[in-house]
Amino acid sequence: MFIQTVKTPGLAHLSYIIGSQGEAAVIDPRRDVDDYISIAKQHDCRIKYIFETHRNEDLISGAAILANLTHAEVKHGPNADGEVQYADVVHGGDSFNVGNIGLEILETPGHTKDSISILLFDSDFNDGPVGIFTGDTLFIGDVGRTDFYPGQVQKMAGMLFDSLRLIESKAKQAIIYPAHGAGSVCGDGMAEREFSTISHEMNNNPMLKIQQRDTFISKKVAEHHYQPPYFSAMERLNLIGASAYNAPRIVSPKQLAHVDQAKQDLGWLIDVRPVEAFLGGHYPGSLCLPVAMLTAYGVWLLQPEDKITLIAQSEAMANKAALQFSRIGFDHTHSYVPAEFAKFAAAGGEVASLNTVCATQVKELIKQDWQLLDVRKITEYNQDHIKGSKHIFLGHLPEKLNELSANKNYITMCASGMRASVAAAYLRAKGINNVQVFMGSMGAWQNAGYDVET
Amino acid sequence: MFIQTVKTPGLAHLSYIIGSQGEAAVIDPRRDVDDYISIAKQHDCRIKYIFETHRNEDLISGAAILANLTHAEVKHGPNADGEVQYADVVHGGDSFNVGNIGLEILETPGHTKDSISILLFDSDFNDGPVGIFTGDTLFIGDVGRTDFYPGQVQKMAGMLFDSLRLIESKAKQAIIYPAHGAGSVCGDGMAEREFSTISHEMNNNPMLKIQQRDTFISKKVAEHHYQPPYFSAMERLNLIGASAYNAPRIVSPKQLAHVDQAKQDLGWLIDVRPVEAFLGGHYPGSLCLPVAMLTAYGVWLLQPEDKITLIAQSEAMANKAALQFSRIGFDHTHSYVPAEFAKFAAAGGEVASLNTVCATQVKELIKQDWQLLDVRKITEYNQDHIKGSKHIFLGHLPEKLNELSANKNYITMCASGMRASVAAAYLRAKGINNVQVFMGSMGAWQNAGYDVET
């Protein structure tokens, strides 16, 4: 009897494959399903069931794709708002066998209306469950967000409170297997720790420890979460079932001859190299989205249907970026251009660069006509910020561009300079050219001993 | 905060690396320590501590080797019989920090006198431990064996009973991380399951559930365990610290010209291919030890200081075998010969093969002058066996060879035919030539509907 976690960095998504005696089940598969198939093979198991703990809003579910390849049955909780088309509906108390493993459904709505949790029993040692898959209902150190149904936050928070009580009563001795880890937009304040038990959470998880229903609800109502625009597309897609992802077959990478032509034919130029490389040299008009930040910020700056050309150091780097895009339904990454800017400049091409400034310089520049633009989350900004800085969350730049002016001078900042670089590149691409990046940003400012407002 | 398990197949050994905020610790490292170093690097961590839960008797500890490479400190429990030379002694209550992780020592003797368990706390969520490393004290589904000190089984079993109570009182909500999984010779009746919690074990582990000290002790006294001869070498070595393993650099593999010469120069010819390949063609006098069975049975048929030449299908297969040998201190695997027997025969070489017989044939042959030789464990044999079969445990063949005669005809058998093949090859190598292998063995016999004695 084995359990293996398949993590998706960027989305902080956790999926699981469990198996015993030639049979296996997958919980919350992502779109690229090869890993599940390969793990099942290693253990000489046939995938029998696929469970979705709820309809995902932040990534494409691979359930329909994996079912198609393996003939496994997909199981999904009941949903009054519309049934998932490729799945059977399961209800509280339904149970399933996977070799020696027994699985039992708990209905645990709150994060979404269709959320379920799944108890895991060992039929050879079956006095109580040994594990529980909690989806986005309960995380390590936090619980799921409840703000997805407009006007129903209070109701959903109350449902979540009750679901958590049900989990406590059924699974005290179990290991917890949630659908997200630290860094996900589906919750906040999750532990960095990747392992826990329900009873440890009952003693330590700040939200799980709240025993008053009202207190719990008002805490949830007061939370602030961002909701990227692609969530609605994910929800629609995960109702009908996504198609398998086919990596773009990049046959003949070639250095760009002229950037202008590229923009016409190739859509957005997305530069996925580390920020330093982007700062030092890039195609005019290209966006800065390093591979590790691509999922978190690409979803705000681009649309799923946008045509994308990747700028990367190597084909491997481009493929990694294309895969990450595909997991969230951005499928039009058709090509890649190797990053060789000295060569490009020598051939007569125009190469752009972005200037960086340090804390001492920033302190002087803001006395002149340079506007600090802080692109962190509002919760970070509220905690402490530099006096006189203007706040626009990086993800909101597209919709708030009109608050900025092409005639003004901006210094972008965040916590370290990473998001500030992404923001600066976006402003440049949108015609706001006088932009510099505050390298080190809030960290450098505070380390220099300068004042902040809180 | 991460935890990662490093498994050693063949030995069913489990070791762990944990880390947080740039620091890491390793629990019970094996001799080939590259994996720990590489996992630490992936998480950008420095290895700060190495813990040994007890002095290993079944494999070479990599603690001294890893300490040498990383400058980490090694920690080991107190041992009245002799201190481990490369480690600091730790006592119950001692505690250590690894980033955000807190570790606390429990003294839990019983399996050995120096056994410790280690509680794992998350300092951000520190109401009770979230994990516990139990070494060979407590397994999933079983507890450690207590027969290592001649004449002290009762005393050790009593100590183990008390240690288990201590673990229960301290770590009820914790996930359990033991040093062995199913298949180890360090315990019996372990669960196939690879994950559990202490509270789940308290409800389900048959040995942990025993609440009477006397009952527990008499159960332990009644157990039967084999103890391969290399255990004593391991114990000595793990007191002073083993040297790093250097894989043999096999520069120029060549087909053997004459087996006789090979035997002089090359020591034992160990054929590590699958049994079927051995049965179909092999060098006269070579032993059959497929990679997956090599650790379990090589330790009985060979001595650590024996010179070994590997016969393998490929260099990769030979390297895998050499690595497995090195983990248990058999370091003299200096070379490998590719298995190409038709070529060898065409060049004038002598190729041996082993005949197999099926259940129907066996039923007839034992009526004639063929002796069935059952090489399973005594516990398996006692459960059921074929009437008239002689029992010698595969591991005891070297010392009980005198019970067999070169003039007699033998059919070797086990549960499936795997161990029977290993046994048959050994008999042949020792001059007992009239040997056939019962393919399918006890399984085939019973599936054919024939009688067994119980």
Next chain:
Amino acid sequence: MFIQTVKTPGLAHLSYIIGSQGEAAVIDPRRDVDDYISIAKQHDCRIKYIFETHRNEDLISGAAILANLTHAEVKHGPNADGEVQYADVVHGGDSFNVGNIGLEILETPGHTKDSISILLFDSDFNDGPVGIFTGDTLFIGDVGRTDFYPGQVQKMAGMLFDSLRLIESKAKQAIIYPAHGAGSVCGDGMAEREFSTISHEMNNNPMLKIQQRDTFISKKVAEHHYQPPYFSAMERLNLIGASAYNAPRIVSPKQLAHVDQAKQDLGWLIDVRPVEAFLGGHYPGSLCLPVAMLTAYGVWLLQPEDKITLIAQSEAMANKAALQFSRIGFDHTHSYVPAEFAKFAAAGGEVASLNTVCATQVKELIKQDWQLLDVRKITEYNQDHIKGSKHIFLGHLPEKLNELSANKNYITMCASGMRASVAAAYLRAKGINNVQVFMGSMGAWQNAGYDVET
């Protein structure tokens, strides 16, 4: 300017990719075209042209597939018997540029009517060609066979003679790049050497050295070549263009429960493990076709449309076998079964094995009622054979089965025992059960000092 050879073992096929300054061309691509695309990428080149030196009869051309993926143009020589549908016709003197490379067509019929050779020039150093692609017209150490057009051997041999003179006159200083190496069925007596020049061949190649047209023709007429039945399918397919090969996606490998059921559902059971493993244990009725022998002998024993289940040691081995089958148009390898015969026997399954005999035993057995069956090529048999042995070429067993009797006892032999094992398995699958394999075969016989007839 680079040239890289892509070899296909089993078929001894050689294809080439050349490139310069961002452009590349491929000569005689095989069906699995990934390697060409990946080499082109490594050199940052776009594939511009694909050349076929002639219509292949022994493997599926990948020209149409590669053209489809890269938009390259396919070029093929003129053929009065029917034009290749996916290619442009080129004629002697036509020339093409690939970066700094100049290519020029020579019409060199003889092996086939549409055979061309291609001169390679470096435009920076263009006094004479530096290389020549000779297809199946000229090999290292031999020339192409001329027996493909019934009744036209003399005519084709004459054309070949003239073509060779043309090559000599145009490319004396060039390196030769032929379409096959030693081991191909498209010629005989090729050198083991993988590199040569035209002038070295002019001094050393026995067939190229013949200066009399008549002598050359009569030599060619006297040659004996086998022509496997799938050749005609290849010829048809390479006229219209094959589809891309999609590897079977083996989702859930499972041990067979009953061989009988397998035979119904799974078609031929093809065991691709080394011969020794097959001899030691296999499914009754399965064929022995080790990966390295699969292309050479599978084409005689199976039909392209046959359903095939692979028996292999690992998935990697099965995939390798499936790929080799696909290169010659055998696309129905839909699944694989791991080879674990002791387990299978223990579960009640029937496991077969094949007995081997050595030279001394053979010498005795042929005095009794055992018939030696020599399955080598007729040319090998004619050179020397054991008195009393019957000859049927391994590839002709299917059509000459009626010459054998299920009531007789056979010992199969070849040069070493490899082909003898393949033959023995085939006889068994066809109901001729009393078969043993002469391990070492002719080699062992002669090394034992026994007499042969010549």
Next chain:
Amino acid sequence: MFIQTVKTPGLAHLSYIIGSQGEAAVIDPRRDVDDYISIAKQHDCRIKYIFETHRNEDLISGAAILANLTHAEVKHGPNADGEVQYADVVHGGDSFNVGNIGLEILETPGHTKDSISILLFDSDFNDGPVGIFTGDTLFIGDVGRTDFYPGQVQKMAGMLFDSLRLIESKAKQAIIYPAHGAGSVCGDGMAEREFSTISHEMNNNPMLKIQQRDTFISKKVAEHHYQPPYFSAMERLNLIGASAYNAPRIVSPKQLAHVDQAKQDLGWLIDVRPVEAFLGGHYPGSLCLPVAMLTAYGVWLLQPEDKITLIAQSEAMANKAALQFSRIGFDHTHSYVPAEFAKFAAAGGEVASLNTVCATQVKELIKQDWQLLDVRKITEYNQDHIKGSKHIFLGHLPEKLNELSANKNYITMCASGMRASVAAAYLRAKGINNVQVFMGSMGAWQNAGYDVET
């Protein structure tokens, strides 16, 4: 009979392994010898001989190391100035067998006094050699340099002329296998083409075509070649035999806390990322040496005994750099630091960047007080340069630093901006801070249509 080329990028070095019937020979092995051993294994060959075509001055020979591992014999030409200690001396006419391969020595001094060439015969087709290893005597498109012996250029050039005539007379029909390809400092004007024959070279190689001894000598005397300072160390080392290279075992990479401390403990900080990344952010005082430029320019800016800390994007990149350093005897690359500059700045660290300017900007700046510093080779500079630019070859910066002033403003330039970045970083590290890089350099300048001086 196979031949395989092992290329060393950066050094443009070509070495070879040939084999036949279980035996192999290596020609001019580099220091990291694993590839030769692994290729020999693939072909099931034992390495019997190692040949050095001459004493290498530009890289560490691996002959002594490989001989030590394989017990092969090393063969080297006669050298009046001092014998290679680990080799046997061979003379013209000496011959050796490697399976079916025959090798015959030609003494071909000129590039060095001990230079030999080696004819390759196929003993089955032995009318004339089929290949020739020419070392640094004859390249494709050029011949070896003859300026290594002070005051003896004329004499050496004459010897080379005679050696080339010997090669022509012996190997007209042979393929040429030289020790360097395009990009090496051991010759100039080599063809980009990687394959040729002696007769093709006789018709096309400009130096080989010169039939007058005097003309040839005066051409050679007029050539200009740079000679990096490490050459003398290589020559000494290759006389006694280098030790094997052991890759630094980088156990715990950590972000630097303070650069100052780093400089004390860690020696030179060598940043091996692409130039754009360096320009965008780097440690103050670090040098810019991208992996691909490291061998060519590191040898001028550093000493073999210098302590080096690598700054890299990943451990793989650092290992690649460390390996390249080791091939030229720079063994003190003991550690690496991951490049994460935004994080470093946020933690209070100081991050430097380098400004780039384009052609239009340069045109204006040089009218002001900015001095253009052209760091190309003198031959490039002489061909065309920008009016008013100062020339110092990049490799000569260390010795000509006194020609520059810390109070002046410099714009560095080369052909594209790559070497200009390396130069700018070096100037900064040496306290000349007002430096900008001309991105696109000469290429951009000319593409902009601006004037050059020739």
